[in-house]
Amino acid sequence: MEKNTIINNEHLENEKKTSSKENNCAVTNVFKVIGGKWKVLLINAIYSNCPKRFGELRREMEEVTQATLTTQLRELERDGIICRKAYAESPPRVEYKLTDLGKTLMPVIRSLEDWWHAYTNCRDIHNE
Amino acid sequence: MEKNTIINNEHLENEKKTSSKENNCAVTNVFKVIGGKWKVLLINAIYSNCPKRFGELRREMEEVTQATLTTQLRELERDGIICRKAYAESPPRVEYKLTDLGKTLMPVIRSLEDWWHAYTNCRDIHNE
């Protein structure tokens, strides 16, 4: 696995020590990694056309401000889901890729998508 | 499917109209249903011992305040994941069960749990 996959997520490890109101649910921890408002959309976008430049993501997701986009990307990088590669050119170019670890998320994301479609379907039938 | 499964989730349907900064990602919608801080824990607790009384949930989850517990349960009920049955006794008794729709969540939850375990495992190896 590539070097960039090394992960710094003390924010996940420290939670037992720092706060008494944390639950230790695995799923809750997953939500901390991919639960950000735009993260799954970003993961799907990067996965479907990899590597992906910052500007491409920005154009595809017009509703997201640049600052928010950067924050979400940085967190995904910190958690080892994507890696960021900056080229020392002018104008600058930055590319984002899914890490091997990030790719393991895809089946999970698909199962969540499938469940949502079954859910809305069931809901529609019941409410006419 | 049981009658109580009828779902009132206008909060999910209206989002396209009300806000311009919403994304239409299926996974994001799932998070709205089960992303609450204690929801997966509640779903697991109710699933593993069904039906479950309010007081049992409270005792098993000491870190959650009563008010928060009620809110999370109400939202799960509104979204058709659990159903609530109050018995007109004294002292009052209330039982919570997973709906059929709620039960379809279990494989999804398991896949999220599995991913988390693989993730932490991979992380531990990489960071020594």
Add this chain to the structure above:
DNA sequence: CAGTATCCATTCGGATACTG
């Protein structure tokens, strides 16, 4: 081009007190 910095609005959940 790909960011940072700063400030601000909203949302979520916790604390506490009261009740049919």
Add this chain to the structure above:
DNA sequence: CAGTATCCGAATGGATACTG
């Protein structure tokens, strides 16, 4: 027993302006 009502603090993400 199983709630409700009210208030409040922390965290999240959006708006806007500036930059190497």
